[in-house]
Amino acid sequence: MVNTVVKKVYVLDGGELELDASVMVSLNRPGERIRIPVQYFLVETTRGFVLVDTGNDPDVIDDAEGTWGIPLAQAATPIMEKRNHPLEQIKLVGLDASDIKMVVYTHLHHDHCGGARFFPDALHVVQKAEYRWVFAPDRFTTFPYVKTDYNHPNFNWNLAEGDWCILPGVHLISTPGHTPGHQSIALWDVPDIGSVILTGDAVNCCENIATDTPGGITSDATSAVMSMHRLTALANVMDASMLVSHDMGSFAPLPKAPEPLTRLSDEAKAFYKRGIETVYQGISDPGNLI
Numbered sequence: 404m405v406n407t408v409v410k411k412v413y414v415l416d417g418g419e420l421e422l423d424a425s426v427m428v429s430l431n432r433p434g435e436r437i438r439i440p441v442q443y444f445l446v447e448t449t450r451g452f453v454l455v456d457t458g459n460d461p462d463v464i465d466d467a468e469g470t471w472g473i474p475l476a477q478a479a480t481p482i483m484e485k486r487n488h489p490l491e492q493i494k495l496v497g498l499d500a501s502d503i504k505m506v507v508y509t510h511l512h513h514d515h516c517g518g519a520r521f522f523p524d525a526l527h528v529v530q531k532a533e534y535r536w537v538f539a540p541d542r543f544t545t546f547p548y549v550k551t552d553y554n555h556p557n558f559n560w561n562l563a564e565g566d567w568c569i570l571p572g573v574h575l576i577s578t579p580g581h582t583p584g585h586q587s588i589a590l591w592d593v594p595d596i597g598s599v600i601l602t603g604d605a606v607n608c609c610e611n612i613a614t615d616t617p618g619g620i621t622s623d624a625t626s627a628v629m630s631m632h633r634l635t636a637l638a639n640v641m642d643a644s645m646l647v648s649h650d651m652g653s654f655a656p657l658p659k660a661p662e663p664l665t666r667l668s669d670e671a672k673a674f675y676k677r678g679i680e681t682v683y684q685g686i687s688d689p690g691n692l693i
């Protein structure tokens with residue numbers, strides 16, 4: 404058992420994006436528009452409340468093209484209402500911005516840090532590799548970054564370098580590939596629900612793992628696959644559930660704030676086992692290696 408500060412986890416509903424299916428699974432069903440959830444998380448700890456990601460900039464509710472620019476708004480069209488605003492989501496649990504002590508970002512794409520500006524007094528945690536990258540990215544990776552989301556030089560940024568335990572029971576897991584500084588967040592031994600890995604976009608949907616195929620947007624596709632393998636192996640060793648970022652089938656049945664997560668379905672717990680079989684071909688148990 405891990406000594407953890409985590410008391411509860413809430414799933415926050417940031418609305419949806421409509422985009423090409425091949426963005427979720429590389430080269431899969433190109434030309435087919437699908438809707439995906441934008442979710443983020445509120446973690447209640449004995450040290451205060453922590454947000455993991457902040458969803459879209461709610462300005463897109465009234466003017467997506469003006470907020471994101473026409474190409475991004477048309478490629479990833481937001482379907483968002485006022486209730487999906489991060490301040491409205493935390494209000495469901497009786498909180499306001501001043502209650503949020505820390506915001507941890509999986510990465511700085513538009514659908515993960517668009518609400519950052521509503522938490523100016525929090526500690527903002529992101530991988531150093533990601534923070535550096537967004538100010539001088541390779542051109543082909545610029546599309547999902549919106550500078551107004553993260554360009555807050557007066558924020559109290561804490562730049563993590565690789566794996567890091569930020570609180571007892573809360574570990575940052577370096578999972579580059581979707582972006583250079585992508586990270587996932589492991590919550591060990593959460594009361595009632597056990598260990599949970601919030602994958603971020605290291606795993607968009609269960610199909611990425613089942614077919615051992617990364618999403619269509621990567622800075623380094625091979626690293627993205629290795630990061631998926633790392634997470635599945637870690638989940639297997641730690642008997643952890645994985646909450647993937649943009650899978651409607653996984654997201655829909657989860658209780659949403661103000662209800663905390665109280666249990667995860669067997670499917671949510673076991674889906675990655677298929678990935679283990681695909682990748683490790685039956686030798687996920689080290690006892691079977693020789």
Ligand SMILES: [Zn+2]
Pocket residue numbers: 512514515604648649
């Ligand atoms: Zn995303």
